[in-house]
Amino acid sequence: MSTPLVTDDLASGLADQVLTLAESARSEDGVAPLSEHTLLRVRHGAPSGSSRFHVITEDDRVVGFALVERVPGEPDSGEVVVDPAHRGRGHGTALLRSVDRDAGPDGVRVWAHGRTPQAVSVAEGDGWTAVRALHKMRMPLHDIPAGEAGGPWEAPELPEPVLRSDVADSVRVREFVVGQDEEAWLAANALAFADHPEQGQLTLDDLLQREIEDWFDPRGFFLATTKDGKVAAFHWTKTHADGAGLTDGEPVGEVYAVGVVPSWQGSGLGRTLTLAGLQHLRDAGLPWVHLYVDGDNEAAVRLYESLGFGMWDTDVMYAPPGKGHSSA
Structure with missing residues (x-):
């Protein structure tokens, strides 16, 4: 299980790889793993103190990614995606635990878009519980x-x-x-x-x-x-x-x-x-x-x-x- 890099500033080379990774996951799963807001943060960067990027790489290639948005007085809101070709290796669990460790004072919550079997399995397998639904x-x-x-x-x-x-x-x-x-x-x-x-x-x-x-x-x-x-x-x-x-x-x-x-x-x-x-x-x-x-x-x-x-x-x-x- 890899240890994610946690940063406030996503380098342009990594950003391009994250966008490619997100598209690969969308093609595989039939649902976009990252929201438009997250993709804009990846492309344009985020205001200071507003977001945290969690990145897992293998052989200088991004294979796992999470973004967490911080809102004062609310739990952090996150999204996670793992390269379809690198699933089953603990990267999803590593990212969930990373965003949990790095969470603000009100904790963190993470979206599973489309309730894909892989996302649900990783979240519930690590003891995470569903707390909100978006129809x-x-x-x-x-x-x-x-x-x-x-x-x-x-x-x-x-x-x-x-x-x-x-x-x-x-x-x-x-x-x-x-x-x-x-x-x-x-x-x-x-x-x-x-x-x-x-x-x-x-x-x-x-x-x-x-x-x-x-x-x-x-x-x-x-x-x-x-x-x-x-x-x-x-x-x-x-x-x-x-x-x-x-x-x-x-x-x-x-x-x-x-x-x-x-x-x-x-x-x-x-x-x-x-x-x-x-x-x-x-x-x-x-x-x-x-x-x-x-x-x-x-x-x-x-x-x-x-x-x-x-x-x-x-x-x-x-x-x-x-x-x-x-x-x-």
């Missing part, structure tokens, strides 16, 4: 014929994204404007996700990094703004060129982030903007759309089910033994 839901945007993706699938009818009469005079729905709306969106995002340990902590640098990604399209980023220019709610959509596991390389959509600031909750803005984004993705000709929703967010699950989404898969977060079992 993955999907919906066809167009009818899928028999023989495709387990079809046939019938796309549901989508209502028009119309503002309720009691809010129509107070807000307007428009597209995000690059170079203008960043600060207003960040303020709304922080309010809407104040209790969310990942989404609510996004910074201007995080947003700017996403704006230069190939998938970023402000035409699919919808804001409900008030007369004084504040963002009351938003729906940010995303297109996955690789199919995100739903198709064999045909682009699909994602409900990337939907947020409503607390003072506007109950106004129907979340549903209206969700529909605006779904209409945008449907009009782009995409066959599928998917999303992630916390397992304990029953209201959101009901909303998405009412629109036609169904359960697809679940990511699970694990905590090490003796660290408590409450949900983050």
